[in-house]
Amino acid sequence: MVRSSAVPSPMSWIEPILERYERPLIQYAASIMGDPETARDVVQDTFLRLAQQGALASERLAPWLFTVCRNRALDIKRKENRVIAMNEEHHEVKSEEPGPAARLEIKEKTHCLNQLLQRLPENQREVLRLRFQCDLSYREISEITQLGEGNVGFLIHTGIKTLRQLWPQPLEVTK
Amino acid sequence: MNIDDPKLTAYALGELSAEERHAIERELQNNPEARSFVEETAAFAGLLSKEFHEEIPPLELAATQRAEIVNEAVTSRKVLPFPLRRIAWAAGIGAVAAALAIVAALPSAIRSSDRKGLARYEENEKAIVAMTTSDGIPTLAQSKAETANPFAVAADKLAMAPVVPATAAPDKPTYSAGGKDLDVPVSATATQSLLALDSSSASGHSMSKAGNGMLKEVNSYTGETKTTASNTVVAGVPGSMDKIISGDAAAPVPIAKIGTDKLAVLNGRNTYTGGTIITSGSLVITGENANLPGSPNTASGIVTLGGARGTVASSPAPDATPAPPKTLGGSGGLAQADDSTLKLLRRNANNEPSISDGVIIAKNREDTPPGAAQALDQEKTRSRALKAAFPADKWRFREVVFEVHDPDGKPTPGVKVFLMGVERDGIRDLDDDTNSNNKNWNFVTDAKGRFTARFGDFRSYDYEEVTHDPMPGYGGFYMVAEYPGTAGGVSPYLKNVEKTEDQLLSLSGELNEWQKGEFALLNVAKPPVPVVIQLKRGITVTGSVRDLEGRPVANCQIGTMHDLHATSHTGFGGQMLPARTDTDANGNYRIEHVYPNRFDMDASGVWIKTRVRGGPWQEKRIDDLTPGSKEKEIRVDLVVVKKPPYHYFGKVTDAQGQPVPNAEVTLGVSRHWPSRTYGDNHHFENATTDAKGEYELYVESRLVRGFTVEAPGFKRETQWVLDDYSGTPYKPGFYDFQLSK
Numbered sequence: 060m061v062r063s064s065a066v067p068s069p070m071s072w073i074e075p076i077l078e079r080y081e082r083p084l085i086q087y088a089a090s091i092m093g094d095p096e097t098a099r100d101v102v103q104d105t106f107l108r109l110a111q112q113g114a115l116a117s118e119r120l121a122p123w124l125f126t127v128c129r130n131r132a133l134d135i136k137r138k139e140n141r142v143i144a145m146n147e148e149h150h151e152v153k154s155e156e157p158g159p160a161a162r163l164e165i166k167e168k169t170h171c172l173n174q175l176l177q178r179l180p181e182n183q184r185e186v187l188r189l190r191f192q193c194d195l196s197y198r199e200i201s202e203i204t205q206l207g208e209g210n211v212g213f214l215i216h217t218g219i220k221t222l223r224q225l226w227p228q229p230l231e232v233t234k
Numbered sequence: 235m236n237i238d239d240p241k242l243t244a245y246a247l248g249e250l251s252a253e254e255r256h257a258i259e260r261e262l263q264n265n266p267e268a269r270s271f272v273e274e275t276a277a278f279a280g281l282l283s284k285e286f287h288e289e290i291p292p293l294e295l296a297a298t299q300r301a302e303i304v305n306e307a308v309t310s311r312k313v314l315p316f317p318l319r320r321i322a323w324a325a326g327i328g329a330v331a332a333a334l335a336i337v338a339a340l341p342s343a344i345r346s347s348d349r350k351g352l353a354r355y356e357e358n359e360k361a362i363v364a365m366t367t368s369d370g371i372p373t374l375a376q377s378k379a380e381t382a383n384p385f386a387v388a389a390d391k392l393a394m395a396p397v398v399p400a401t402a403a404p405d406k407p408t409y410s411a412g413g414k415d416l417d418v419p420v421s422a423t424a425t426q427s428l429l430a431l432d433s434s435s436a437s438g439h440s441m442s443k444a445g446n447g448m449l450k451e452v453n454s455y456t457g458e459t460k461t462t463a464s465n466t467v468v469a470g471v472p473g474s475m476d477k478i479i480s481g482d483a484a485a486p487v488p489i490a491k492i493g494t495d496k497l498a499v500l501n502g503r504n505t506y507t508g509g510t511i512i513t514s515g516s517l518v519i520t521g522e523n524a525n526l527p528g529s530p531n532t533a534s535g536i537v538t539l540g541g542a543r544g545t546v547a548s549s550p551a552p553d554a555t556p557a558p559p560k561t562l563g564g565s566g567g568l569a570q571a572d573d574s575t576l577k578l579l580r581r582n583a584n585n586e587p588s589i590s591d592g593v594i595i596a597k598n599r600e601d602t603p604p605g606a607a608q609a610l611d612q613e614k615t616r617s618r619a620l621k622a623a624f625p626a627d628k629w630r631f632r633e634v635v636f637e638v639h640d641p642d643g644k645p646t647p648g649v650k651v652f653l654m655g656v657e658r659d660g661i662r663d664l665d666d667d668t669n670s671n672n673k674n675w676n677f678v679t680d681a682k683g684r685f686t687a688r689f690g691d692f693r694s695y696d697y698e699e700v701t702h703d704p705m706p707g708y709g710g711f712y713m714v715a716e717y718p719g720t721a722g723g724v725s726p727y728l729k730n731v732e733k734t735e736d737q738l739l740s741l742s743g744e745l746n747e748w749q750k751g752e753f754a755l756l757n758v759a760k761p762p763v764p765v766v767i768q769l770k771r772g773i774t775v776t777g778s779v780r781d782l783e784g785r786p787v788a789n790c791q792i793g794t795m796h797d798l799h800a801t802s803h804t805g806f807g808g809q810m811l812p813a814r815t816d817t818d819a820n821g822n823y824r825i826e827h828v829y830p831n832r833f834d835m836d837a838s839g840v841w842i843k844t845r846v847r848g849g850p851w852q853e854k855r856i857d858d859l860t861p862g863s864k865e866k867e868i869r870v871d872l873v874v875v876k877k878p879p880y881h882y883f884g885k886v887t888d889a890q891g892q893p894v895p896n897a898e899v900t901l902g903v904s905r906h907w908p909s910r911t912y913g914d915n916h917h918f919e920n921a922t923t924d925a926k927g928e929y930e931l932y933v934e935s936r937l938v939r940g941f942t943v944e945a946p947g948f949k950r951e952t953q954w955v956l957d958d959y960s961g962t963p964y965k966p967g968f969y970d971f972q973l974s975k
Contacts, residue, residue, distance in 0.1 A: 072307060073307035077295070077300060077303065077304075081294060081295055082294065085294070085295070086289065099295060099299065103299040103302070103303065106295075106303040107302065107303055109303075109307075110303050110304075110306035110307035111306060172285045172289070173289075178954070180954075187282070187286075188286065190247070191279070191282045191286040191287075192283075192286035192287065192289065194283075196249060197247075197249045209240075212241070212244045213240045215240070215243060215244075215247070216238075216239075216240035216242075216243035216244070217240075219243060219275060219282070220238075222278075222282065223274075223278050
């Protein structure tokens with residue numbers, strides 16, 4: 060393959076994108092699929108498509124990635140006809156991650172968050188995740204979910220309201 | 235202002251435009267309630283964000299998966315596809331080559347994990363976009379000569395004086411060649427990289443540029459344009475360009491079209507070879523030599539349409555043929571400007587037109603909904619990649635021999651066996667004809683009571699997409715044998731895995747009563763040869779069916795069925811070994827040869843009471859039974875009625891207490907608590923309110939998960955128990971709802 064000498068190597072353009080979006084995408088796909096292992100495959104497919112497709116204006120990148128990831132996940136889920144609850148046993152825990160005690164705490168907390176989320180309708184769960192876990196804006200979420208921006212705002216508003224009511228500890232507001 | 239306004243939440247989350255923000259802030263000054271709502275929401279949002287980010291980290295991509303992606307990115311494109319516009323404007327790039335700077339600058343900006351950092355980054359980028367898209371034609375009148383010229387210009391080529399950067403953007407110098415060739419060897423140390431050419435005076439002459447950076451073309455320009463470095467040419471605001479020569483064979487240079495202007499024209503004999511990138515706007519190819527340069531035999535001929543607005547239009551010239559680049563892709567579209575002929579050709583190795591794979595679908599523009607072409611394109615790309623990655627003749631299989639034994643342990647010929655997948659790619663739709671006869675999924679034992687099955691070393695999903703042949707790949711499976719006079723047989727759990735240890739470990743979460751820790755790992759250990767499928771003697775399920783008054787119900791259909799998923803969450807896809815009978819005139823039934831494992835029962839009519847093994851009557855449907863290990867017969871008596879007995883009713887009103895007609899009230903009704911299957915968890919009944927706003931529903935179970943009420947013009951209200959069924963069901967009775975606008 061001939062390559063222009065001006066194009067720097069060895070770092071590929073896709074690596075910073077991987078770095079930034081790999082985990083949020085897996086987390087998001089896992090929340091749709093319920094299975095981190097399949098989620099990983101979905102995310103790989105997503106990045107492969109990006110690799111084949113190439114140029115994307117950067118403001119289009121996040122919506123594109125999440126949309127492709129979402130479609131692929133839903134597609135597979137439809138094919139598999141299966142809904143599984145998150146099984147934490149599947150998670151790999153790396154050594155640089157929190158120690159056992161801290162992990163347990165995190166596990167309990169997120170377990171709690173997860174349980175509370177279960178009480179929300181699916182569409183609210185999804186937009187909350189996209190907003191707070193994947194750090195996407197209303198506009199981006201609207202593009203990904205094909206919901207109107209106003210609708211996204213409404214779902215997030217309602218979701219936050221319900222979660223606040225359900226939240227186990229009283230909320231401290233520091234003014 | 236109502237504190238239940240989503241706008242307040244949006245404000246707290248920083249989602250509003252400046253204008254909306256100011257409006258809200260004015261409101262907040264006089265509304266302490268709304269103010270504290272905003273404060274609380276912002277605090278809670280912070281908490282939520284923290285909690286979400288602390289969620290157990292998911293798996294990362296495997297190193298091999300990452301490598302595959304990077305490799306794909308490197309081989310499928312030769313250029314840095316990152317937004318070219320950033321090259322021109324990013325501040326502080328310094329002495330490094332612009333392309334290098336992108337890679338270096340980017341990670342530090344986007345690696346920042348805090349939202350603020352990210353927002354700053356985005357803002358910065360938006361500003362960059364704005365500068366690019368709003369720029370007009372630079373005028374010489376506004377130029378200032380004293381600004382340092384970042385370009386080293388060969389003076390002898392430049393007859394006309396003003397070689398000056400424009401004031402509006404000092405890093406955007408404007409050149410006018412004034413009837414002479416313009417040769418701009420962009421210095422390697424130049425931090426600025428965009429060159430705008432007032433082409434009205436440059437027509438007929440050549441312009442060349444070395445070094446990194448962009449050339450921007452304004453107005454029409456018919457001279458020759460030579461570029462020899464990366465990220466080079468932008469055909470500009472409505473203008474045209476031809477005779478673009480860029481790069482050489484060793485270092486092809488892409489031509490990029492940016493900016494939101496609708497039209498840029500490539501006319502004439504362009505010979506650049508680096509591919510064409512259109513990030514927005516339209517690119518039109520006209521003239522008898524019109525083509526999109528790039529040899530189809532190299533990877534360099536790529537036309538990339540970025541952004542939904544990027545299009546390539548064919549020219550009005552008769553029979554204009556955009557010679558196909560190697561890849562025409564991206565998220566833009568290929569549009570034909572008028573009713574001339576549009577040809578899409580694919581050339582084979584002998585340079586003859588051919589279509590060897592892929593499909594070209596021609597449609598009238600009106601017929602193609604926006605996005606359809608894009609989806610098609612993405613699917614095609616994926617399919618091509620799959621085919622390339624998995625040539626059909628390279629699929630690997632593992633052959634496994636099975637032997638069916640009768641209850642006395644003797645191999646049995648002529649037994650029908652079918653393969654059932656339960657996980658991952660293993661699942662097959664039994665109602666699909668292609669599966670009911672497919673040789674990969676259906677078998678009959680030979681004279682020795684044996685048959686051979688093939689399991690692939692691939693994901694069936696991929697395989698099927700390429701070969702259109704359903705074939706078991708990775709996943710979990712059972713062989714199910716049916717034979718008259720027996721209850722049938724089920725093989726050990728068959729696990730066909732891609733990897734080894736981790737797959738083995740992950741099995742523990744999936745085992746149910748059919749698996750019991752015994753399984754054959756097809757791609758790991760050698761399975762026992764042959765794998766024995768044992769036909770079993772069954773048990774008998776018998777009993778009576780009555781109505782509420784105790785009268786026998788004749789001709790009631792009673793069935794049993796086993797479910798390989800019985801304890802998994804999926805709940806369907808694994809039904810097997812069905813048996814069915816009708817009650818006699820006395821309302822009695824008897825089903826023999828029921829496989830001695832957990833089974834489901836079903837009855838026609840609405841089943842509301844059950845008595846199992848002669849015990850007490852229970853006011854519910856008990857249709858999930860497990861025989862004891864020694865039990866030969868189970869007695870199940872049931873009461874069925876014709877109409878669902880459980881009454882739910884009520885009234886829907888608005889905030890003023892006025893009835894809301896035509897409101898839809900939906901109940902989630904389950905047969906089991908907690909419901910065991912997806913279907914049971916997703917069963918709904920609904921009713922519409924009448925003119926008085928009243929509704930009523932009779933349902934077959936008291937296990938109601940919740941309600942959703944919606945009416946045109948009102949907010950949708952929902953009230954549901956937890957998905958994990960830790961709450962209690964809503965009992966029959968009246969439920970009134972008040973809707974708000």
